[in-house]
Amino acid sequence: MDSMFEQLLSQVMAIAIDAGRAIMEIYEQPAGNVVLKPDQSPLTEADLASHRIITEGLSKLEPKWPILSEESTQIPPERRQSWPRFWLVDPLDGTKEFLKHNGEFTVNIALIDNGSPVLGIVHAPALNVCYAGAKGLGAYVQRGDAEKQRIEVVPHRENEPLRIVASRSHSDPRTAALLERLGDHECVGMGSSLKLCLVAEGVAHLYPRLGPTMEWDTAAAHAVVNEAGGMVCDISGRELAYNKADLHNPEFFVLGKTEQAMLATLRHWI
Template identity: 55%
Template sequence: MIITQELLNQVDSLARKAGAAIMEIYGRDFSIEQKEDKSPLTEADAAAHQIIADGLAKLELKAPILSEEDTAGFAGTDEHGRYWLVDPLDGTKEFIKRNGEFTVNIALVEHGKPVLGVVYAPALDVGYTAAQGIGAFKTEGQNTPMAIQVAAYQAGTPWRVVGSRSHAGDSLLQLLEKLGENELVAMGSSLKLCLVAEGAADVYPRLGPTSLWDTGAAQCVVEQAGGTVVQLNGEPLSYTNTQEVLNPFFLVLGKSDVNWPALFA
């Protein structure tokens, strides 16, 4: 399937519309519930989900929707192996902390691979858009979208490693020891992947739990910017098996000569 700039723009507009609804709630007191897995749920998650689900249903490209806020409503891919993968509010913990590092994530997956991705951070007014055949772009505020690409690691310089504000652990510290001199950049939500995509970081090791909807859109941005998102064994992170929504541990990589799987052997 050939993805058009028009479709990418429509999905970007939809993410921004959901972001506006999130920011309206962000600016006042809001309710917080707890899901079965003990993760938090706010009214902003539900509001953004409804906007995105309604908007995707109106697009010319029709595909099933797998959203974090409605997994039961997903019956599987269409006959072309396609589906929309949505996290209406990625980084709910960051939203509750009011640190601005939360995003709206919308991806189009085809045969297990994200082929279109939009990541929008409404509190920062920063967006990332990408699609096969189009490339990867970053938009700050009302500025013109700028093409982005991953960085090539320069030997002898400190590694710029992205870590999670909410999920750092011993495994990450052990990896940092193997890498040698490094600078740790803390960030929330799918913005961690986007830092690698725009060349602001060299690697993001994710050695903790994530779900398909946390990564799909940003993975497309990374890949279209020339980077890779792989499991610890070097195999690509895949979205084929929607019955298993938890991702394996993975690495988000710019360009380097490091044999990453060997570090985990």
């Protein structure tokens, strides 16, 4: 299994980078057409170009598994739930960041096995950084042409401020109230699934998400967090599961697996 995942990681990273190139070609042009999907989230030419490249690339890989993309969610739940293993894709996570031109958007590709993310690639083309993780292989970050580096979560120590990462485009009163209760802390705003990756590489100790998200928003980075020694769990401490009928995530926390005391405190305050 490890050898299969190792080969898949390399192949999927190449697909994500190809999709990122297509996104950047559009990113560097004057603003193109933007339409609103039924949920009022924006859809751009870049989303669709990335979707085409990823689905074409994944469909050529062996073994062949079904593909569920944010841009192909019309697949009925009863059909999806017969899939033991499938690709879960967000072709452009952070479309609002893309439109703001702040660079904090990603290409997310995850492999889901019986409801759990076992492989994930998070590629941020504007930042030229790629996070990768697969079950049994650890988690890595690669910046530009540099050698990939192993990453791990960093435990919070009592004598240092708690470093928290929060959404740049989706603030809400409950999260603000929670941050107030946490006392001495440093907060970094970030877009897209990069927030989970900052916990995975030890830049932040905690990412609380009390607003709505979809499974494709988190799956790839979730795999990276798991392999970096962290966890992505709901408020009760259960790991997020994938391929639910409605594809919605519950509210969740991202933190190190050893941070059980912090998790208990957070649960008490929510």
